[in-house]
Amino acid sequence: MTAILAEGLYAYYGTTPAVNGLDLTVADGATYGFLGPNGAGKTTTISMLTTLLKPTAGRAEVAGFDVAARPAEVRRRIGIVFQESTLDMDLTAVENLRFQADLCGLTRRAARAAISGMLDMMELTERGDTPVRQFSTGLRRRLEIARGLLGNPRVLFLDEPTTGLDAQTRAAVWEHLNRLRREEGITVFFTTHQLEEAEHCDRIAIFDRGKVITEGSPAELKSIIGADRVVLRTEDDARAAGALSERFGLVAEPTPDGLRLRVSDGATLVPRLCTDLGLAVRSVTVTSPTLDDVFLHHTGTTIRESGSGAGTLSNIGEGLR
Ligand SMILES: Nc1ncnc2c1ncn2[C@@H]1O[C@H](COP(=O)(O)OP(=O)(O)OP(=O)(O)O)[C@@H](O)[C@H]1O
Ligand SMILES: [Mg+2]
Incomplete structure (x- = not known):
């Protein structure tokens, strides 16, 4: 009903x-x-x-x-x-x-x-x-x-x-x-x-x-935005970009902060990167999309007057268990 x-x-x-x-x-x-x-x-x-x-x-x-x-x-x-x-x-x-x-x-x-x-x-x-x-x-x-x-x-x-x-x-x-x-x-x-x-x-x-x-x-809202953002620094970012493409089928975008990737599940990718990339990983950050991102994606503006929180969509599913 x-x-x-x-x-x-x-x-x-x-x-x-x-x-x-x-x-x-x-x-x-x-x-x-x-x-x-x-x-x-x-x-x-x-x-x-x-x-x-x-x-x-x-x-x-x-x-x-x-x-x-x-x-x-x-x-x-x-x-x-x-x-x-x-x-x-x-x-x-x-x-x-x-x-x-x-x-x-x-x-x-x-x-x-x-x-x-x-x-x-x-x-x-x-x-x-x-x-x-x-x-x-x-x-x-x-x-x-x-x-x-x-x-x-x-x-x-x-x-x-x-x-x-x-x-x-x-x-x-x-x-x-x-x-x-x-x-x-x-x-x-x-x-x-x-x-x-x-x-x-x-x-x-x-x-x-x-x-x-x-x-x-x-x-579903998370899947609209899709991806976690991963920013990766290695001993040689140019070679790392090649290896990411060959071994992982991922397109890496060079930025001043390191190589930026969009992946569906950053948390499982990171350990694989460390073992399978063949290059030393210096730093890596994973950012999950927030509802603010969903709002931005659909409206072009961030949510106005939002509360104090920065609740990420990655922890949203916890209430459903
Ligand atoms: N009685 C009213 N007379 C005229 N305009 C009103 C009246 N009540 C609300 N509005 C206007 O209608 C719009 C929606 O107001 P509403 O109170 O439904 O929003 P809200 O989402 O509940 O906001 P808030 O998060 O501040 O409680 C606003 O622009 C508000 O100024
Ligand atoms: Mg109200």
């Missing part, structure tokens, strides 16, 4: 399109990353998919229901974690969750069970009676995720769930999200401009100016 489907989706603010003809398919149970810089239209997309903003044109279905025609059915099946915190700082964690349980229409008893289950899952049980004002940013985020899950959604939307979190807290949030997905089979759709978060996705869309620039699995 398809958890999220968008066909020719547009959102205009005045005469400017914030979402400009979006086509999207997210499989049930998938974790889908929507990666784009500030102002790309990520929040606008989530607003339409979660029935908070009416599409100007096109259509979308979430959990099998049309967002414009059947918004109540959609709302019953989704959870939302907004980009900006919407917790009530003066209330405790439990009180915030109870408020949400009321909105979900849970009975008192069902609410009590759901709240205690969620606090447990997000490891917040001991802080249930603490006013949210005293929570760190990371704890607040976890509480917001707990709140998003209260209605037992099939699809969870998270708008930049980890922006502003330090690396350790971000890892903790992902640990919880990955567990949810394993244990509950929930579909997770999240936006980010942190390159390294792509490692948690089954599929990624790279999105800018209201359009998907490219879409695929992390491995």
Whole structure:
């Protein structure tokens, strides 16, 4: 089944399109990353998919229901974690969750069970009676995720769930999200401009100016760019270039830094070079393509306002194991 489907989706603010003809398919149970810089239209997309903003044109279905025609059915099946915190700082964690349980229409008893289950899952049980004002940013985020899950959604939307979190807290949030997905089979759709978060996705869309620039699995995106870059210095680069061509069938480009090669798997080539080239290797560097490279490849510009990370596509596959 398809958890999220968008066909020719547009959102205009005045005469400017914030979402400009979006086509999207997210499989049930998938974790889908929507990666784009500030102002790309990520929040606008989530607003339409979660029935908070009416599409100007096109259509979308979430959990099998049309967002414009059947918004109540959609709302019953989704959870939302907004980009900006919407917790009530003066209330405790439990009180915030109870408020949400009321909105979900849970009975008192069902609410009590759901709240205690969620606090447990997000490891917040001991802080249930603490006013949210005293929570760190990371704890607040976890509480917001707990709140998003209260209605037992099939699809969870998270708008930049980890922006502003330090690396350790971000890892903790992902640990919880990955567990949810394993244990509950929930579909997770999240936006980010942190390159390294792509490692948690089954599929990624790279999105800018209201359009998907490219879409695929992390491995597919890597294969578009293709290659690792290897820069090699030997005792005699001219002879090395000849040997690379004859013995390895590789075209080496001389640069001031050494011979530059593009190969599919730099890590396995390097040991072979050292043993089979027949020349002493002085230095070698291997660089894997980054999502920034993918962005550059498709748009001619680097990703704007990217996060601190330089997550490489080589480590992206790790989240899939
Ligand atoms: N209510 C609004 N009225 C007018 N323009 C808007 C409104 N909301 C967003 N925009 C514009 O639409 C574009 C997309 O905004 P959106 O918030 O969807 O981007 P985003 O990808 O979520 O960005 P960020 O990473 O900063 O959260 C931007 O140019 C923004 O200025
Ligand atoms: Mg946004």
